[in-house]
Amino acid sequence: MLSFAYMVTFDDSRSDTRIADLRAREEEQVIQMTAPKLGFEYINLQGYTINPEAIAAIPEEKAKEAEIVGFELHRNTLSVAAKNPSNPKTQALLQTLEGRRYTLLVYMCSQASLEYAWKRYADVTSSTAEKKGVFEISAADIQRLTTEIKQVEDVPRILMDIRTANKSRRISETLELIFAGGLALGASDIHIEPEDSGIRLRYRFDGVLHDVADLESYIFNRMISRLKLLSGMVLNSRAEAQDGRFTFNTGEREVEVRSSVIPGALGESIVMRLLDPTVASFSLDRIKLNKHIEAALLRELKKPNGLVITTGPTGSGKTTALYAYLQQVHHEGVKIITIENPVEYKLEGIVQTQTGDDYTFASGLRAILRQDPDVIMIGEIRDREVAETAIHAAQTGHLVFSTLHTNSAVGGFPRLIDLGIDPRVMGTAINIIMGQRLVRVLCEDCKAPEAATSEDAQLIQYIMSKHPHPVPVPPSITLYRPVGCPVCGGTGFKGRVGIFEGIIMDEAVEEVVIRDPREHVILEAARPQGIPTMLEDGIEKVLHGMTSMKELERVIELPYHLATNPTLPVQQNVPGSDIVSDDDFLKHVV
Numbered sequence: 295m296l297s298f299a300y301m302v303t304f305d306d307s308r309s310d311t312r313i314a315d316l317r318a319r320e321e322e323q324v325i326q327m328t329a330p331k332l333g334f335e336y337i338n339l340q341g342y343t344i345n346p347e348a349i350a351a352i353p354e355e356k357a358k359e360a361e362i363v364g365f366e367l368h369r370n371t372l373s374v375a376a377k378n379p380s381n382p383k384t385q386a387l388l389q390t391l392e393g394r395r396y397t398l399l400v401y402m403c404s405q406a407s408l409e410y411a412w413k414r415y416a417d418v419t420s421s422t423a424e425k426k427g428v429f430e431i432s433a434a435d436i437q438r439l440t441t442e443i444k445q446v447e448d449v450p451r452i453l454m455d456i457r458t459a460n461k462s463r464r465i466s467e468t469l470e471l472i473f474a475g476g477l478a479l480g481a482s483d484i485h486i487e488p489e490d491s492g493i494r495l496r497y498r499f500d501g502v503l504h505d506v507a508d509l510e511s512y513i514f515n516r517m518i519s520r521l522k523l524l525s526g527m528v529l530n531s532r533a534e535a536q537d538g539r540f541t542f543n544t545g546e547r548e549v550e551v552r553s554s555v556i557p558g559a560l561g562e563s564i565v566m567r568l569l570d571p572t573v574a575s576f577s578l579d580r581i582k583l584n585k586h587i588e589a590a591l592l593r594e595l596k597k598p599n600g601l602v603i604t605t606g607p608t609g610s611g612k613t614t615a616l617y618a619y620l621q622q623v624h625h626e627g628v629k630i631i632t633i634e635n636p637v638e639y640k641l642e643g644i645v646q647t648q649t650g651d652d653y654t655f656a657s658g659l660r661a662i663l664r665q666d667p668d669v670i671m672i673g674e675i676r677d678r679e680v681a682e683t684a685i686h687a688a689q690t691g692h693l694v695f696s697t698l699h700t701n702s703a704v705g706g707f708p709r710l711i712d713l714g715i716d717p718r719v720m721g722t723a724i725n726i727i728m729g730q731r732l733v734r735v736l737c738e739d740c741k742a743p744e745a746a747t748s749e750d751a752q753l754i755q756y757i758m759s760k761h762p763h764p765v766p767v768p769p770s771i772t773l774y775r776p777v778g779c780p781v782c783g784g785t786g787f788k789g790r791v792g793i794f795e796g797i798i799m800d801e802a803v804e805e806v807v808i809r810d811p812r813e814h815v816i817l818e819a820a821r822p823q824g825i826p827t828m829l830e831d832g833i834e835k836v837l838h839g840m841t842s843m844k845e846l847e848r849v850i851e852l853p854y855h856l857a858t859n860p861t862l863p864v865q866q867n868v869p870g871s872d873i874v875s876d877d878d879f880l881k882h883v884v
């Protein structure tokens with residue numbers, strides 16, 4: 295009775311607190327007990343010093359939605375605590391973090407721990423961000439800006455407006471402008487580099503870097519910090535190279551950004567590659583093959599097995615070509631697996647894997663073969679093991695696509711021999727080796743006609759005399775040069791097109807590859823196949839006014855000296871007819 299009376303008179307609010315305390319303690323105990331059973335370590339974050347970079351690695355809204363928090367970050371190792379790591383939302387977020395190349399240590403914690411740690415978002419936001427918040431770029435602003443930006447000059451103009459207006463959002467607005475400008479102008483990369491004279495902003499579009507604007511030095515450090523936070527990089531390390539990635543939304547689509555920072559004497563430089571899904575439409579039509587090579591390639595892609603290799607330097611569009619091949623062979627009932635470094639675009643219905651510390655091209659390829667694929671895409675063949683596995687896969691009923699870092703199609707054969715491949719197996723393993731470069735297409739709205747110089751005319755006549763399917767060359771040749779107008783952003787070019795060559799493995803080629811695999815000998819053996827070389831394809835595109843002679847010369851060597859001295863042997867200077875040094879190679883990098 296007495297005790298009952300005592301209970302009744304007990305202060306309600308104190309009682310509630312005690313019950314809540316008790317519940318909280320019980321919850322802690324339950325989590326502590328279940329965590330090891332589920333294979334996780336338990337952590338109590340209450341009172342723990344939360345690392346601000348770790349918390350910043352996950353946007354607040356997403357962290358709360360997925361009931362997770364980041365609390366430690368050492369280099370790329372991020373420690374996170376989740377209430378229930380097997381919750382699908384938590385799982386999805388963990389996957390996103392892994393995609394950003396974090397190594398994750400996952401702990402289990404209580405709701406109370408989460409609430410405690412989430413409070414630290416307030417510190418991160420107030421110390422590094424202004425009104426807008428560090429982690430979000432406004433989709434509406436980007437969308438508005440992309441419609442405003444028509445040419446390169448619009449970027450510095452809008453930048454000036456931002457400088458003179460509202461100071462509190464200066465960094466966010468500058469960043470939004472940088473991204474919007476990149477998207478509007480179709481940039482593949484955004485470069486921000488500190489120089490003596492200021493901070494240089496450049497975009498690469500159509501394969502060429504263009505100066506865009508000078509940014510204010512005074513916001514530079516904070517801007518880099520913001521970009522590093524976004525990319526999941528370590529903030530206070532200014533002396534090491536780091537890379538990361540993030541996505542932003544434009545309202546219509548999600549654009550993925552791969553960023554890389556390197557230290558420099560004047561500060562860090564950052565390069566961001568924009569992976570805009572609307573740009574990534576891969577089809578054989580789009581890469582504009584000439585009809586001779588297209589017919590050959592389609593035949594080779596229809597075969598159930600064999601190796602299809604594309605060659606070329608960095609930036610020659612090899613990945614785009616491989617994706618176009620994948621798209622071509624992608625049908626229901628065909629299992630396709632890729633191994634890439636990194637995965638550049640996600641393709642619907644295709645299993646794409648990415649190399650990492652323990653998943654190399656060689657080990658990954660062996661694992662992939664156990665998954666019973668029909669088609670395999672290997673990002674690059676760069677060592678003997680991968681070369682051998684690729685050849686073996688091609689000989690055992692798989693269609694295999696890959697790339698080789700050589701200067702020409704014909705260079706692929708000796709390169710494989712250098713890598714240790716027995717030339718006697720090539721005949722049965724290889725279907726076709728392609729070569730390619732990208733040239734910028736003259737803007738249809740402003741390109742200007744001009745008479746070819748006698749030197750150019752002579753070269754064109756000479757190349758067409760060797761072309762397996764020559765197009766008629768008029769006595770006075772009209773070529774086109776770039777001018778620049780609002781449609782092309784003042785550059786004179788709009789878009790890019792490939793120039794291609796290819797060597798099919800036939801009996802004649804197989805025979806010389808075994809007997810005498812020098813490039814000019816293989817070229818000669820392949821001549822009856824009737825596929826133009828990159829040079830011939832390029833000259834044809836110049837003759838059709840698609841590109842300019844100078845632009846072609848930017849990506850391949852033009853043999854002017856042969857045109858004026860036709861007694862020299864033809865093969866001597868067909869681009870890539872000799873094994874080239876890396877230096878030669880770099881000259882061609884676009």
Ligand SMILES: [Zn+2]
Pocket residue numbers: 737738739740741777778779780781782783784786787
């Ligand atoms: Zn134009």
